[in-house]
Ligand code: GDP
């Protein structure tokens with residue numbers, strides 16, 4: 001059986017927790033898009049980790065972790081993560097890297113600062129945009145290049161020349177040396193050199209044995225549908241495909257057979273960085289959600305903007321991800337609110353609309369139209385059976401499932417793996 005874990009909002013829905021939970025039975029866990037812009041929180045045997053590139057399913061010995069072609073990889077960050085998690089496990093992670101995956105180099109971060117996109121979009125400043133741009137411009141460095149140091153140095157020399165030509169006044173680009181960059185990559189990548197190869201073939205084999213032997217293969221999505229480069233709130237998006245639609249391309253398998261697609265939905269909405277957010281609540285309840293939900297970025301520590309659940313945006317995400325079921329996370333954070341608002345439509349230029357405008361500039365003009373649901377007073381962290389949740393919580397969850405046309409398979413009521421209710 002193959003399962004994909006997919007973010008349905010602007011990221012940080014709790015994909016890490018859900019992946020870690022489901023990976024217990026998985027033989028292979030694949031990260032297939034994005035890079036160290038992702039920050040996925042995992043609590044493994046009481047210890048909290050923020051994973052950035054190593055799949056959140058890496059915490060079980062014997063699970064193979066794959067970084068597929070759609071990713072952009074920062075080897076220095078990967079090395080640190082690999083060592084920390086391997087030390088925790090007292091076992092080296094079984095990590096495989098696609099030869100086609102592009103590498104993030106120090107100059108990608110420099111470019112983000114020189115061009116100002118970090119500030120304009122509020123990126124994570126991890127060099128993501130410039131790395132994907134080099135890939136599209138066919139001047140990127142790929143993991144496979146590490147296997148041929150001479151070729152690696154030649155490619156870097158060409159790239160450095162281009163950078164110095166484009167930014168003649170920059171001290172940072174003037175200081176770049178192809179040999180130094182190559183040595184840095186080879187040094188950081190040393191533990192992985194023998195694990196760089198054809199991950200598409202490996203995933204194809206895993207999927208084919210999963211369909212016959214009952215083995216589990218997990219695909220861990222990064223970011224969320226509303227940050228998708230094509231169908232998100234452009235230009236305030238990331239630089240890769242973040243939805244299920246992008247999975248096949250990112251792993252190199254046409255129409256992969258993924259029977260279960262879990263749409264991960266936070267019980268309210270958060271967003272980091274710039275961009276329109278119709279249901280944002282500034283102050284008051286927004287501040288309360290931020291504090292109670294611990295809404296601070298795993299990668300950057302920035303505070304996350306908070307607001308009510310947005311069904312218009314979620315229906316758009318459901319069309320992109322095609323979830324077979326939903327995991328609703330952080331329901332516990334809503335406890336104690338007398339009323340809960342849920343956005344059912346927008347008002348745009350005086351008209352009621354139910355479609356999600358793709359341009360961030362249009363979304364900025366949308367006013368949310370809310371329906372009010374009754375909240376519940378009691379804490380629910382200790383609940384382990386769906387039937388023990390308050391009736392008002394049932395109504396809230398059932399409304400989400402009905403609107404999105406997918407049943408709820410998991411309800412998360414705390415950050416730890418055991419704080420989860422499985423349904424059905
Ligand atoms: P991801 O990027 O989708 O993996 O999500 P993040 O890890 O960036 O953010 C989710 C945050 O919520 C983390 O701090 C998690 O530990 C925490 N979390 C996950 N599920 C729950 C939950 O059900 N309740 C509470 N209170 N916290 C949760």
Ligand code: IMO
Nearest residue numbers: 011012037038039123124222223237238272273
């Ligand atoms: P996970 O996987 C939340 C946001 C950034 C910024 C925009 C572009 O943890 O859900 P980038 O650095 O990708 O060029 O930034 O995208 N962003 C995320 N927001 N969670 C993430 O990942 C994100 N990855 C990128 O904040 O607004």
Ligand code: MG
Nearest residue numbers: 012039040298
């Ligand atoms: Mg995150």
